[in-house]
Amino acid sequence: MLVTIAAAVVVLGAVIFVHEVGHFLAAKATGVGVLRFSIGFGPATPLRFRRGDTEYVLSWFPFGGYVMMASEEETADEAGGVRALEGGAAEQGFPPEQQFEGKPLWARILVITAGVLMNAVFAWGIYATLALGYGRQEDPTTTIAAVDPAMLPEGAAALSAVPYPQAVVRLNGDTVGSWNDLQSALLDPTSRVLRFEFAGGGSPVTVEVPGTPGSDRVRLLRALKAAWAPRLGYLAPGRPAAGAGLATGDLVLAANGDTVRYWDDLVRVIEAHANDTVTLAVQRVDSLFTVRLVPIAESDTDLVAGGRRVVGKVGAGPLIEPRHVRYGLPGAVREATRQAWADAGLVVFAVKGLITRDVSPRELGGPIFIAQLSGQLAQLGLEPLLRFIALFSINLAVLNLLPIPVLDGGRLLFLLAEGIRGRPLSRTLRMRLSQVGVALLLAIMLLALTNDVLRLFGG
Numbered sequence: 001m002l003v004t005i006a007a008a009v010v011v012l013g014a015v016i017f018v019h020e021v022g023h024f025l026a027a028k029a030t031g032v033g034v035l036r037f038s039i040g041f042g043p044a045t046p047l048r049f050r051r052g053d054t055e056y057v058l059s060w061f062p063f064g065g066y067v068m069m070a071s072e073e074e075t076a077d078e079a080g081g082v083r084a085l086e087g088g089a090a091e092q093g094f095p096p097e098q099q100f101e102g103k104p105l106w107a108r109i110l111v112i113t114a115g116v117l118m119n120a121v122f123a124w125g126i127y128a129t130l131a132l133g134y135g136r137q138e139d140p141t142t143t144i145a146a147v148d149p150a151m152l153p154e155g156a157a158a159l160s161a162v163p164y165p166q167a168v169v170r171l172n173g174d175t176v177g178s179w180n181d182l183q184s185a186l187l188d189p190t191s192r193v194l195r196f197e198f199a200g201g202g203s204p205v206t207v208e209v210p211g212t213p214g215s216d217r218v219r220l221l222r223a224l225k226a227a228w229a230p231r232l233g234y235l236a237p238g239r240p241a242a243g244a245g246l247a248t249g250d251l252v253l254a255a256n257g258d259t260v261r262y263w264d265d266l267v268r269v270i271e272a273h274a275n276d277t278v279t280l281a282v283q284r285v286d287s288l289f290t291v292r293l294v295p296i297a298e299s300d301t302d303l304v305a306g307g308r309r310v311v312g313k314v315g316a317g318p319l320i321e322p323r324h325v326r327y328g329l330p331g332a333v334r335e336a337t338r339q340a341w342a343d344a345g346l347v348v349f350a351v352k353g354l355i356t357r358d359v360s361p362r363e364l365g366g367p368i369f370i371a372q373l374s375g376q377l378a379q380l381g382l383e384p385l386l387r388f389i390a391l392f393s394i395n396l397a398v399l400n401l402l403p404i405p406v407l408d409g410g411r412l413l414f415l416l417a418e419g420i421r422g423r424p425l426s427r428t429l430r431m432r433l434s435q436v437g438v439a440l441l442l443a444i445m446l447l448a449l450t451n452d453v454l455r456l457f458g459g
Helices: 002-029 105-133 154-161 179-187 215-223 263-271 329-356 367-380 382-400 408-421 427-456
Strands: 034-051 054-069 136-138 143-147 166-171 193-198 205-208 224-226 232-235 251-255 278-284 287-293 296-301 308-313 316-318 323-325
Touching (some): 002 105, 002 367, 105 329, 105 408, 136 179, 143 263, 154 215, 166 179, 179 224, 215 224, 224 263, 263 308, 329 382, 367 427
Antiparallel strands (some): 034 054, 136 323, 143 224, 193 205, 232 316, 251 278, 278 287, 296 308
16 A cells, blocks of 8 residues: 555655646746645645745645646636646736737747656657666567467457468558567557468468457457467466475476467466376476366456356566567667657547547546556556656646636637737636536546446446
């Protein structure tokens, strides 16, 4: 719990802080007065201080943040609820030349878009740093050992007719150099058609799988069995595999008398014998020996029939020797740009899906969901957590560009309308649109929080 809370504070705090710093620096650079810099919405907590003309506060509702700039128009009774969302009005003691409305149109556009730009640059910087420092770990496997026909989604049945094992060389025209490439392409929700090309030649196999909901994509990935050798890697302490004396590097040759060629052959035998004895023929270096163990019965998701099913587990994973891909500076720049652009594309796809109802509103996640993910990734290590921070930063950047009043996109729309018309929209119209924006934003927050609670309690 403490790790989850700490990770959530780091993720939310870092991304929101970067966004608001963008607005803050742009305002200062263009001479706009800043009354309040806040992390979070609503009333301020006791964690607040003043430096110069600006008050710095931590507010009670950690759903975002804001920079309250000097403005001759956005008074407490004219902001249509915006000031309530921002913790109430602040003292305004700035001369007219420091008012937001007194600045040229280009300066106001810069101030409004600076938060989004800062989030994008922040994410890109994280990806570039990770590419330079960590590189990338790839599973070099590109061969499919077998396919589980029962698990294939309806539109992918053609894959069951392929004679396996088969090495995938291209998917949708892109070269497949690792299992990571294959997995990314299969789970990409932006493509409805998947075209497999195999090393053995012959005609490509084309299947149709909808991008959303993602359950069919997960079933397809689970149906394709990687050609991993049945060699033991990680062994969980206190579980049947470790308790039977097996060790990392052991090669399983047979299970209950059946030859084991690939890791999935072993998995199928183990899962089918919950609470029953399984006999393994094992090779360790030059020695051959037999091991008997009893898989523990555990509940698992049934992707075919739905619901849950009971399977055997022994607490072992395959030994996969990853390929470490390293990047120089040019390669890191390209990888960071590719990753940031791909993230932005997925967010746009999700928003479009919500609008067209191809994506269920139940998929929305709020602060509890973000906290849970943050905690899980923090336990996996620094690199996964940093990647999630970058992804979340891109999410915030894209979502802030939505044309909803009170978001950056809505305010930018007001400014673009002013540039086209040659004069601002009326105060009354802006006030009413802002009221709609506040109501819509609160409704989205409530929906996301409701989804979080339902997930938390299994609803």
